Amino acid sequence: MSILPKDHAEASEVFNKDEGYVNWHDETLWFVRQKRDKSSKNIPEWEALREAGSQIKHYVLSHLDRLLVEFERNAKENGVIVHWAKDASEHNRIVLDILKKHQVQQMVKSKSMLTEECHMNEFLAQNGIDVIDTDLGERIVQLRQEPPSHIVLPAIHLKKKDIGDLFHEHLGTDAGATDPQYLTEAARQHLRDKFLTRRAALTGVNFAVAETGGFVVATNEGNADMGAHLADVHIACMGFEKIIPKQEHLGVFLRLLARSATGQPITTYSSHFKKPREGQEMHVVILDNGRSTQLGREDFRNSLKCIRCGACMNTCPVYRRSGGHSYHNAVAGPIGSILAPNLDMTKNADLPFASTLCGSCSNVCPVKIDIHDQLYKWRQVLAKNGHVPKGKQMGIKAMSVVLSQPRFYQWSGRLGRAVMRSVPFVVNNAMNPWYKQREMPEPPKESFRDWYVRNREN
Amino acid sequence: MSARDHILEQIKINKPAELVLPETLSFESDFADLTETFTELLKTVYTEVVPVKNETELLQLLTARYEGVVNRATTIPSLLPWADFSLSVSDPHELETLELAVLKAEFGVAENGAIWISDAHLPHRVLPFITQNLALVIPAQNLVGNMHEAYKRLTDTTGWGCFISGPSKTADIEQSLVIGAHGSRSLVVYLLEE
Numbered sequence: 001m002s003i004l005p006k007d008h009a010e011a012s013e014v015f016n017k018d019e020g021y022v023n024w025h026d027e028t029l030w031f032v033r034q035k036r037d038k039s040s041k042n043i044p045e046w047e048a049l050r051e052a053g054s055q056i057k058h059y060v061l062s063h064l065d066r067l068l069v070e071f072e073r074n075a076k077e078n079g080v081i082v083h084w085a086k087d088a089s090e091h092n093r094i095v096l097d098i099l100k101k102h103q104v105q106q107m108v109k110s111k112s113m114l115t116e117e118c119h120m121n122e123f124l125a126q127n128g129i130d131v132i133d134t135d136l137g138e139r140i141v142q143l144r145q146e147p148p149s150h151i152v153l154p155a156i157h158l159k160k161k162d163i164g165d166l167f168h169e170h171l172g173t174d175a176g177a178t179d180p181q182y183l184t185e186a187a188r189q190h191l192r193d194k195f196l197t198r199r200a201a202l203t204g205v206n207f208a209v210a211e212t213g214g215f216v217v218a219t220n221e222g223n224a225d226m227g228a229h230l231a232d233v234h235i236a237c238m239g240f241e242k243i244i245p246k247q248e249h250l251g252v253f254l255r256l257l258a259r260s261a262t263g264q265p266i267t268t269y270s271s272h273f274k275k276p277r278e279g280q281e282m283h284v285v286i287l288d289n290g291r292s293t294q295l296g297r298e299d300f301r302n303s304l305k306c307i308r309c310g311a312c313m314n315t316c317p318v319y320r321r322s323g324g325h326s327y328h329n330a331v332a333g334p335i336g337s338i339l340a341p342n343l344d345m346t347k348n349a350d351l352p353f354a355s356t357l358c359g360s361c362s363n364v365c366p367v368k369i370d371i372h373d374q375l376y377k378w379r380q381v382l383a384k385n386g387h388v389p390k391g392k393q394m395g396i397k398a399m400s401v402v403l404s405q406p407r408f409y410q411w412s413g414r415l416g417r418a419v420m421r422s423v424p425f426v427v428n429n430a431m432n433p434w435y436k437q438r439e440m441p442e443p444p445k446e447s448f449r450d451w452y453v454r455n456r457e458n
Numbered sequence: 459m460s461a462r463d464h465i466l467e468q469i470k471i472n473k474p475a476e477l478v479l480p481e482t483l484s485f486e487s488d489f490a491d492l493t494e495t496f497t498e499l500l501k502t503v504y505t506e507v508v509p510v511k512n513e514t515e516l517l518q519l520l521t522a523r524y525e526g527v528v529n530r531a532t533t534i535p536s537l538l539p540w541a542d543f544s545l546s547v548s549d550p551h552e553l554e555t556l557e558l559a560v561l562k563a564e565f566g567v568a569e570n571g572a573i574w575i576s577d578a579h580l581p582h583r584v585l586p587f588i589t590q591n592l593a594l595v596i597p598a599q600n601l602v603g604n605m606h607e608a609y610k611r612l613t614d615t616t617g618w619g620c621f622i623s624g625p626s627k628t629a630d631i632e633q634s635l636v637i638g639a640h641g642s643r644s645l646v647v648y649l650l651e652e
Contacts, residue, residue, distance in 0.1 A: 032633070085461055180631040184628060254621075266571075268627060271618070272619045275617035275618065277618065
């Protein structure tokens with residue numbers, strides 16, 4: 001699946017060409033954010049619950065090695081085969097080897113952002129394995145040969161008509177049909193056949209419990225369970241930060257997760273896997289892929305607390321108006337923008353700048369990650385390491401010269417106001433990035449300083 | 459060095475100073491009437507909760523509601539004569555044609571309408587998902603307030619278990635809610651008084 005080769009600002013410009021479409025995207029996600037607000041307000045202890053979630057995750061970060069070893073021991077005792085992968089390629093190789101051992105060429109997969117991060121589908125395809133994504137939204141984007149644009153709502157960037165056309169082409173639905181009920185039914189029939197014929201199923205992991213060696217997978221569609229319980233081989237893939245100490249902690253996280261994600265009190269299915277069923281083989285792959293490096297970055301390690309609810313995306317004014325694909329990373333939005341530079345600073349240097357730093361992301365985060373502070377801190381790290389574009393560097397330097405010299409600052413202000421008043425086309429043109437999708441403000445007649453000097457006597 | 463040891467080594471070097479777990483990790487709910495909250499909540503996810511006196515009445519209600527439905531299976535012994543589909547199959551794929559499963563489940567959670575079902579109650583894990591329609595039967599007194607109380611009950615989750623809250627659904631097409639994605643198309647919950 002191709003990832004847009006543009007940086008966030010360029011890709012957003014393309015996304016913003018159709019104003020009606022952008023407004024629709026913006027409103028759709030804001031609607032999800034509002035559902036989250038309503039749902040969280042039904043819980044009087046919501047803030048204490050967020051704090052509890054954050055504290056448990058903090059404990060996890062400080063005990064990760066021990067918890068992972070405890071999980072491994074218990075999982076093995078339960079008859080689960082545990083694998084460890086340092087990076088994406090090791091992860092993909094492990095999955096391929098399991099499938100080869102069982103002579104499986106076709107596999108069903110439920111939602112796993114981790115396999116997106118590893119570009120696993122492409123790797124398996126190159127090795128002759130056909131992977132079918134079974135979450136409806138993921139199946140839609142897979143048929144379109146594009147990555148999900150949102151971690152919870154993979155096809156949120158598409159309109160009914162796009163999906164109707166796609167299903168007409170691939171699933172033989174009626175031309176022009178756009179009724180979601182009808183289209184979903186077609187996908188149900190199409191995917192039921194896959195569930196019944198595939199011998200291997202891959203799922204993600206929402207939470208892995210050290211104390212029991214079990215793991216929880218949450219879906220609304222039931223696709224993880226349909227896949228896993230019918231397959232001879234179940235492979236569950238997890239980033240190592242998915243670990244939690246005790247089963248009772250699920251009480252905290254399952255109350256937070258769906259409410260933060262979609263405003264539901266809980267997902268339809270919260271499936272607790274512990275032992276393979278009789279005759280089945282169950283594997284867990286534990287992945288690092290830069291997570292241990294992020295753990296060592298004091299300012300950014302809290303990003304590993306993330307439970308992948310997507311609330312920060314739904315609330316983000318930049319995400320809502322630029323779309324998930326503009327972030328060119330498996331995880332988009334504010335959380336993606338603090339995770340991605342850890343993986344590749346050069347490639348993802350633009351992402352921490354794709355934010356207004358308004359702080360809304362941090363306010364809705366169910367585990368209280370200081371997302372907007374981290375975005376701000378990443379900007380400084382990136383600038384220090386020379387990852388900020390020349391133009392922006394020059395701008396910041398110029399700004400620093402102006403702001404550090406009061407007389408020069410006063411003079412520039414006066415000049416700016418005069419220019420905007422007398423020759424407005426100098427700033428009101430396409431060369432000025434601030435003029436895009438905006439009207440420039442009416443310039444004030446005088447600065448506050450001028451006004452103050454004039455009125456001080458009174 | 460194996461990948462495992464390498465990862466654990468890196469974590470040891472990079473992890474923050476050790477912290478203790480906070481004391482307050484469990485919260486009590488104070489619903490005046492658990493059955494009422496449970497029923498109201500499930501209504502919002504298109505699920506009817508039906509109080510029923512005993513298994514005899516349950517049989518009458520099921521017969522009326524699912525009249526004309528063929529391929530009915532159950533895990534409740536007294537309902538076996540009513541069922542026309544045997545669950546003693548060796549391969550779970552054989553459950554593909556199942557229209558209705560009436561299954562015994564363990565307990566429900568009032569705050570979110572989730573119902574716990576597990577290996578302890580099921581001959582096949584895929585049963586509640588592969589059936590076109592699902593009915594869960596739980597003892598009326600087996601309701602707890604919230605998820606913290608639920609996990610106090612779940613000291614052992616057996617090999618596999620699941621909280622189910624409503625029929626399978628999706629909103630992946632323009633956020634329009636559609637019931638019946640991959641799992642069951644409908645759910646009815648019977649609260650058994652005896």
